[in-house]
Amino acid sequence: MTGLDLSALVPVIEELILLDTVRFTTPAGTPVFNPDTGQYETPPGDIIYEGPGAVQIAGTVGGVTSLPAPTLPWVDETRSKYKALTPLAAPIAERDTIVTVVAVHPGGDLSLLGRQWRAQDPSTGGTLGVIRMTTLDQIQQTRES
Template sequence: MRIAAPGPQIFDPDTGQYIPGPAVVVYEGPGQHRAAGGPGIVLRLEGQPYKDDGDGRYLLFTPLGAPVAVDGNDVTVIASPDPGAIGRTFHVLDPGQSGGMTVVRSTWMRIATVGGTQ
């Protein structure tokens, strides 16, 4: 697994705007991911607002010695026995969970991209 944080903003002299810089890798090493349930099912009443919960949720498991993934980080699968998982990218939703009986850290994510071997 690779966990990356957004890079610092870079000034683009051609446009006069700041643009996102390259991501900064904060961790690369062992980790696992798994689906944590399918997409939410939302019943909608005509004319009523509702929150669309269409993204599937996933859990990331990392060793306790790995840095804590935080909201805004991206996680990319860089190696897996499942070739279909390689290249998938996820957005971290919350900081990694911890507790007194923790043996691995779990972190909630949602899928960002699917496909492609890196």
């Protein structure tokens, strides 16, 4: 008995879903405050992948990693559950890889441009995969004034 072969579906799925361009970079150190933008920015690291991809909400509700309390020295941080989709040929993203949307397809969501996420775990793999999935947490950024 032969196993299920999904290789014929790979080009179809890639053409239908991987419409935007995503960039995966290695983290290059601690974020640095940019006074021109008023945001903390991570210095650019090495690009390990730039090509077709998609970033989607993971379909589950995010959470809060700590409870807010006025006596604590930190602010509560939300967890945003997203996933990056890339071709199987893309390299496996290691934990803390920075994922950025650098181009969107015509009619796509322009608010994704420049947004960044951090890989929570190495990219997933499976015996019946047709695309690579990487779990992400959005890097919190301040709003533009």
